[in-house]
Amino acid sequence: MKILSLIGILLLLFMTTPTQAQTPVEPPLDPAMEEPVVEFARARVLLLEELPEEGGVDEFGFPLRSFRAELELVSGRFRGQVVEITHVLTGTPAYDIVIEEGDRVLVGVETVEGELQEVVIADYERDRSLYALTLLFAGMLVGLGGKKGLKSLLSLIVIGILILYVFVPFLLRGASPIVLSVAVSAMATIFTILLVGGVNRKSAAAILGTLGGVSVAGALAIVVGGATHASGLSGQEAQMLMFIPQGISFDFRALLMASIIIGALGAVMDIGMSISSAMTEIRRADPTLSRRALFWSGMNVGRDVMGTMANTLILAYTGGSLALLLLVTAYEVPFVRLINMDSIASEVLRALAGSVGLVAAIPVTALAAAWLMRPTAHHRP
Numbered sequence: 001m002k003i004l005s006l007i008g009i010l011l012l013l014f015m016t017t018p019t020q021a022q023t024p025v026e027p028p029l030d031p032a033m034e035e036p037v038v039e040f041a042r043a044r045v046l047l048l049e050e051l052p053e054e055g056g057v058d059e060f061g062f063p064l065r066s067f068r069a070e071l072e073l074v075s076g077r078f079r080g081q082v083v084e085i086t087h088v089l090t091g092t093p094a095y096d097i098v099i100e101e102g103d104r105v106l107v108g109v110e111t112v113e114g115e116l117q118e119v120v121i122a123d124y125e126r127d128r129s130l131y132a133l134t135l136l137f138a139g140m141l142v143g144l145g146g147k148k149g150l151k152s153l154l155s156l157i158v159i160g161i162l163i164l165y166v167f168v169p170f171l172l173r174g175a176s177p178i179v180l181s182v183a184v185s186a187m188a189t190i191f192t193i194l195l196v197g198g199v200n201r202k203s204a205a206a207i208l209g210t211l212g213g214v215s216v217a218g219a220l221a222i223v224v225g226g227a228t229h230a231s232g233l234s235g236q237e238a239q240m241l242m243f244i245p246q247g248i249s250f251d252f253r254a255l256l257m258a259s260i261i262i263g264a265l266g267a268v269m270d271i272g273m274s275i276s277s278a279m280t281e282i283r284r285a286d287p288t289l290s291r292r293a294l295f296w297s298g299m300n301v302g303r304d305v306m307g308t309m310a311n312t313l314i315l316a317y318t319g320g321s322l323a324l325l326l327l328v329t330a331y332e333v334p335f336v337r338l339i340n341m342d343s344i345a346s347e348v349l350r351a352l353a354g355s356v357g358l359v360a361a362i363p364v365t366a367l368a369a370a371w372l373m374r375p376t377a378h379h380r381p
Contacts, residue, residue, distance in 0.1 A: 036110045036117060041076030042125055043107045045069060045099050051086070065089040069099070071119065076109060083119045097121050104128075148196065155192040162188055167262075174248055177258035178218065185214050185265050193273060201372040202280040209272035209365025214265055217357025221260040224349055225253055232256035234343035256346060264313065264354030271309050271358055272365045275302050279369040291370045298366030306362060310355045317351040 047070035067087045073079055089096045099105060104125040110118040141149040167184045171177060189210045197203040232252030233239055241250055278301040279294060289297075318325070324347075328338050338344055 036112050038108050038110050039076060040122065041078065041107055041109050042074045043071040043105050043119075043121075044074055045101050045103045045105065046072050046082065048087075048099060048101050063091050065091075067099075069121075071105070071107065071121075073107070073109070073119075074104075077111075078109065078116055081116070083116070085119055085121070087121055097124065151195050155195050158191055159188045163262075171250075171255075171258075172244075172246055172248060177251065177254040178222070178261070181258035181261040182215075182218065185261055186211060188265065189214075189269055192269065197273065197277070201369070202276045205279070205365055205369035205372050206269075206272040206276035208368040209276065209361045210265075210269045212364035212368075213268040213272065213357040213359075213361025214261055215357075216360040217264045217268070217353045218257060218261040220356055221257045221349060221353040224353065225257055228345050228349065230256055230346050230349060231342055232346070234346045256349075260350050260353050263317075263350060264357050267309050267313050267354065268358050268361045271302065271305055272361050274305050275362060275365045276369050279366065279373065283373045283375075288375055290375055291373075294373060294375070295366050295370035298369055299362065302362030302366060306359055309358055313354045313358060314351050317347055317354075321347045 047068075049068045051066040051068055065088070067089070068084065069087045070082055070084050072082050087097075087099065089098065097105070099121070105121050106123045106125050108120045108122045109116060110120075138153055141153050143149070145152060162184050167180060170180055189207055193203045193206045193210070197206060230253055232255050238252055238255065241252075241255075275298050279298040282297050283289065283294060321344075324343060328341075328344070333341075339348070
């Protein structure tokens with residue numbers, strides 16, 4: 001639903017601003033006619049010619065460039081039909097769709113009573129390249145990982161289903177973001193670890209460690225988020241949620257905490273499984289090793305993994321905020337102002353709360369594994 005809402009907003013902009021591609025103005029429609037219906041289709045650019053006489057500037061002073069474009073619709077009800085439109089560029093890269101002959105684009109097709117009325121270029125056709133990259137990833141995962149890789153791919157699919165068809169829909173129905181994120185994290189953790197590791201003590205220890213680490217990250221995010229007065233509205237997407245058609249009054253701070261829990265889940269699950277797996281092998285090598293010695297063996301493994309995994313979270317969040325970091329650096333914002341900005345504080349909270357949860361998962365996993373894997377001469381975890 002969120003995606004549909006964003007599409008609706010973008011489509012409204014395309015239909016009401018002079019900077020988007022438009023066809024010649026048609027006479028007013030008969031009031032008795034049906035309301036226009038808009039659908040999306042794929043198209044190929046056959047011809048592109050600049051119209052110098054259509055230049056000038058818009059109301060903000062940006063130079064306008066107009067093009068006559070011939071598009072062949074390659075999907076939808078009007079597949080095979082060639083249409084001519086006027087495509088306008090404003091000189092602003094954030095909004096302009098720069099096309100060339102041979103490009104494939106996504107277009108909005110407006111129809112009235114089944115008759116084509118107007119076609120506008122909505123965006124580039126990006127999905128085919130993304131599908132190809134997805135197939136490459138899946139192929140490498142299964143090709144190099146074999147049965148384990150196939151199980152990992154299946155777990156990714158299930159987690160995607162949980163996010164798209166459980167987490168997001170229930171949020172849009174007004175469910176508590178924090179409670180829902182904990183429930184989804186628990187389901188994703190249990191399914192993934194049992195699928196990859198099987199039903200055994202190793203998986204049980206990894207599940208307990210992961211849930212413990214994620215719980216610490218969530219609790220810390222709630223406490224520190226309240227202390228720092230994090231609004232959860234630092235991102236443009238969050239601000240747009242105030243105007244969605246469902247009319248839901250979100251707790252945006254809770255949404256921020258839920259995003260921290262979900263964001264930390266993968267790394268925490270990784271470190272939980274790594275420690276539990278290593279301790280299982282240690283127990284197999286020495287079934288008589290005491291629980292205390294096994295615990296400290298797991299802690300040593302965790303210390304080695306901790307540094308790189310913490311860097312993974314920090315670098316991931318830093319990469320996502322690169323444009324913001326460049327912006328505040330370019331304007332030489334004082335550090336005391338920078339660290340107190342809601343957007344910066346929210347990203348620091350994400351990174352550090354997730355990293356603390358990751359570190360906390362180490363002793364929890366080691367303790368759970370040492371308790372579950374009893375020292376017996378014929379032990380088989």
